[in-house]
Amino acid sequence: MTTDTPTQAVDIRAEAQALSNAAVTAGHAPSIHNTQPWRWRLMDNQLDLYLDHSRGLEVTDPDSRLAILSCGAALHHAQVSLAADGWHALLARLPDTENPDHLAQLRLDHRIPVEPAAIRHLQTIGLRHTDRRPTRGAPVDADTLRSITAAVESAGTGLHLLRPDEVYDLATAADHAQRTEADETAWQAELGYWTGGNRLLGSGIPDAAIPHDTPRTTVPGRDFGHHGDLLVSDAHDRTADFAILYGAEDTTLDWLRAGEALSAAWLTATELGVAVVPLSATIEVSATRALIRHLLADLDHPYLVLRFGTHDPADGPAPHTPRLPTNQIIEQV
Ligand SMILES: Cc1cc2nc3c(=O)[nH]c(=O)nc-3n(C[C@H](O)[C@H](O)[C@H](O)COP(=O)(O)O)c2cc1C
Numbered sequence: 001m002t003t004d005t006p007t008q009a010v011d012i013r014a015e016a017q018a019l020s021n022a023a024v025t026a027g028h029a030p031s032i033h034n035t036q037p038w039r040w041r042l043m044d045n046q047l048d049l050y051l052d053h054s055r056g057l058e059v060t061d062p063d064s065r066l067a068i069l070s071c072g073a074a075l076h077h078a079q080v081s082l083a084a085d086g087w088h089a090l091l092a093r094l095p096d097t098e099n100p101d102h103l104a105q106l107r108l109d110h111r112i113p114v115e116p117a118a119i120r121h122l123q124t125i126g127l128r129h130t131d132r133r134p135t136r137g138a139p140v141d142a143d144t145l146r147s148i149t150a151a152v153e154s155a156g157t158g159l160h161l162l163r164p165d166e167v168y169d170l171a172t173a174a175d176h177a178q179r180t181e182a183d184e185t186a187w188q189a190e191l192g193y194w195t196g197g198n199r200l201l202g203s204g205i206p207d208a209a210i211p212h213d214t215p216r217t218t219v220p221g222r223d224f225g226h227h228g229d230l231l232v233s234d235a236h237d238r239t240a241d242f243a244i245l246y247g248a249e250d251t252t253l254d255w256l257r258a259g260e261a262l263s264a265a266w267l268t269a270t271e272l273g274v275a276v277v278p279l280s281a282t283i284e285v286s287a288t289r290a291l292i293r294h295l296l297a298d299l300d301h302p303y304l305v306l307r308f309g310t311h312d313p314a315d316g317p318a319p320h321t322p323r324l325p326t327n328q329i330i331e332q333v
Contacts, residue, residue, distance in 0.1 A: 072259020
């Protein structure tokens with residue numbers, strides 16, 4: 001029988017703590033309808049990420065592309081946490097060919113110096129949120145858009161910023177997608193299940209984060225089927241920019257990487273004072289996804305549409321959306 005020396009015991013505790021911190025931090029990631037479709041298995045010096053179909057959107061997201069993209073954002077959050085704890089982790093994406101729901105495995109490898117940027121990113125995770133009010137602040141400057149694009153590219157995905165004429169095509173596609181979805185009873189029922197009301201469980205989008213009136217926008221935001229409690233001004237979001245996260249292929253691996261890129265972009269944007277709203281309706285409906293692909297010259301595949309903008313500080317902060325208790329998403333083995 002071998003027993004751990006005191007130093008080894010401290011190391012093991014530090015490793016377990018870093019991995020636990022990573023899984024907890026990942027819980028703050030954005031997800032489609034705040035479904036939080038992830039499950040973490042925590043053991044020894046490794047952390048495994050699984051897609052949790054029990055919180056999947058069968059009607060809205062039948063092939064799980066947006067759920068997997070959400071898991072990618074959680075995976076990036078976990079990596080930020082490990083870096084801020086001073087760990088270099090080895091990442092294997094889709095490590096189990098027999099189990100496609102096993103999305104990633106993180107194994108602690110060695111200690112690294114903690115960079116100020118890692119601490120800043122960790123703090124930003126607690127600040128980042130979706131603000132659906134019209135952006136009525138100053139336009140986002142070119143340097144800031146370049147920094148956000150660089151964050152996306154460093155995570156292995158592309159970001160196509162739309163020209164004004166392309167924004168009108170996006171608006172038409174978004175309107176078509178919303179109408180298509182609203183016509184489907186099963187889709188309405190699924191949206192109704194995940195949005196509005198006062199949820200105790202910590203999943204779904206509460207009324208506090210849903211506009212009380214339809215915001216005046218060039219590209220329609222998500223139609224939640226009812227109005228919530230979030231006060232919106234009658235300003236028009238004319239200064240907003242729109243972009244498409246894209247890549248060369250359209251596989252599970254690409255959706256996972258797109259989620260990592262979404263997290264990297266959103267944290268960078270938040271640090272630079274830019275608000276982000278993902279707009280996924282055009283991706284959910286296959287006909288409008290094809291229209292969005294035309295904006296990429298039919299060469300690449302669109303993963304998600306993003307709105308960038310700045311808010312008037314006088315508007316004050318928008319509320320944060322709650323999360324599931326950690327014991328529902330982390331399994332200790
Ligand atoms: C893949 C994906 C798709 C999303 N689609 C939309 C959308 O179409 N409209 C919207 O208002 N928010 C959208 N969101 C934002 C989520 O609703 C939001 O992340 C979630 O409710 C958690 O809230 P938080 O971002 O404020 O933490 C999306 C997020 C992700 C990750």
